Amino acid sequence: MAKLRRTCILLTLLVATLSRSFLPTVGAQRGNSTALIESEKQEAHKLSVTFTERLGQTTDFSTVMHELFVPDAVERYLAEEKRRAAKFGATSITVSPGIFVDPRLLDSATPDDWRRLFNATYSFLLLGFVHALVRKTDFDNLQAADLYPPEVIRLLDADPLLRNVVKKKGDVRSFASPSEMRAATAVLEQANVLSRKAIPNPIDLEAIVVQMALGNSTKQRGISQEQRLLARESLNPALHITDEEYFGFPQGSRMIWVRTFSFLDLLLIRVDGKLRIVWAQPIAD
Numbered sequence: 001m002a003k004l005r006r007t008c009i010l011l012t013l014l015v016a017t018l019s020r021s022f023l024p025t026v027g028a029q030r031g032n033s034t035a036l037i038e039s040e041k042q043e044a045h046k047l048s049v050t051f052t053e054r055l056g057q058t059t060d061f062s063t064v065m066h067e068l069f070v071p072d073a074v075e076r077y078l079a080e081e082k083r084r085a086a087k088f089g090a091t092s093i094t095v096s097p098g099i100f101v102d103p104r105l106l107d108s109a110t111p112d113d114w115r116r117l118f119n120a121t122y123s124f125l126l127l128g129f130v131h132a133l134v135r136k137t138d139f140d141n142l143q144a145a146d147l148y149p150p151e152v153i154r155l156l157d158a159d160p161l162l163r164n165v166v167k168k169k170g171d172v173r174s175f176a177s178p179s180e181m182r183a184a185t186a187v188l189e190q191a192n193v194l195s196r197k198a199i200p201n202p203i204d205l206e207a208i209v210v211q212m213a214l215g216n217s218t219k220q221r222g223i224s225q226e227q228r229l230l231a232r233e234s235l236n237p238a239l240h241i242t243d244e245e246y247f248g249f250p251q252g253s254r255m256i257w258v259r260t261f262s263f264l265d266l267l268l269i270r271v272d273g274k275l276r277i278v279w280a281q282p283i284a285d
Helices: 002-018 038-058 061-068 073-088 111-134 150-157 178-196 205-218 225-235
Strands: 093-096 099-101 238-241 254-259 264-271 274-282
Touching: 038 061, 038 205, 038 225, 038 254, 038 264, 038 274, 061 111, 061 274, 073 111, 073 274, 093 111, 099 111, 111 178, 111 205, 150 178, 205 225, 225 254
Parallel strands: none
Antiparallel strands: 093 099, 238 254, 254 264, 264 274
C-alpha cells in the first residue's frame, strides 16, 4: 500500500500547484495530541467518508456545509480570524491559493458574503481536483492548466481579481470591499457551472482517488472493497486538546483533525453527542 500513502502527498501537490507561494491562514494546530479511543477514530473516519461521498454526489461545497458543519461555522471562522489578527497581526486573510481578503472585511462583509465566497471557492478547488482525476492526469507532473477546462481558465484570466487563482501571473491584491468580494464570488460561481459540465456527475470521488494511487492494476476491474477500506486507514484522525480558545471553543476542548480524499482536512468537535465539522481547509502537510 505504499502508493496509497503517496495519495496525501499528491493531494497536497494539487493545491500547491494552483499557486505555489500561497498558504491558508488558519493553522492546523495539531499539537498536544493524545490517543483517540477506537469509537472516536471510527466516527471520525465515517464523517470523513460521508463528507467525500456527498462532495462527489453534488460537487457543491454548500451541501456539505449545510449538512455536516456546525450551524455557525462561518461565524466561528470569522471570530477565529479576528482573534488571530488581534494576536498576530494580519495584512490579508487567505481564503485559498490566489484568493485574499482585506482583514477589514471580517467586520464590513456579512457572514453570508463570506459563506458564499467559501462555498464558491472550495467548490472551485474540488472541481479542479475532479477534472484532473477524471482526465487521469499525471499528478507527478501536474500543471495548473490540467485542473480546469480552457473556458474556465479564460474566464478567470480575464478577471483582475481572480487572474492569479489558477496560476500566479503577477502582483496579487486582496479583495478590498464587500462589493469586490461579491463580484469575485459571482465569477467563481460561473466558473463552477462551466467546470461541472466537463465532468461526470455524480462521481465516486473516493474510488477515483484510490484507483489513481493504486495505478494501472485497477483500471479494468476497479477497486475492491478491501482496497477501499485499506485506503481509509490513511485518513489518520488525530486528537487535539486545545491549549487556548480555538474557533470559539474553550481551552481544553477535545477536537479532532481528519484527512479526506477530497483535498481537505476537517476539524471536528462533538456537539450534542455527535461529531460535527467545525471547519475545513486544504491539506496542510
